[in-house]
Amino acid sequence: MKAHLAEIFNFTCDRDPKHWWSSDGIRPDIGQMLLCPYCGHKNVVTEIVNHTVTLPSVEVEATEQKLPTVDEMVGILNIEGDR
Numbered sequence: 001m002k003a004h005l006a007e008i009f010n011f012t013c014d015r016d017p018k019h020w021w022s023s024d025g026i027r028p029d030i031g032q033m034l035l036c037p038y039c040g041h042k043n044v045v046t047e048i049v050n051h052t053v054t055l056p057s058v059e060v061e062a063t064e065q066k067l068p069t070v071d072e073m074v075g076i077l078n079i080e081g082d083r
């Protein structure tokens, strides 16, 4: 089985933060106007915030089905802080 990573954009209305919607596969441009589907407010895209983390590819034997342990993931992601 292959797992595919898709790009999804979440938008929040400037008029009411409870108004939010998603769009996959369509990358907005800075300065682009987007109408809120709930109230019709004309929002302008001012910033694209990237919350994704790029994971290194890990080769796993097909018969092994082994997931990395938490300690291995911490090492892979090089996370620092209290543990």
Ligand SMILES: [Zn+2]
Residues within 6 Å of the ligand: 013, 014, 015, 016, 019, 036, 037, 038, 039, 040, 041
């Ligand atoms: Zn709205």
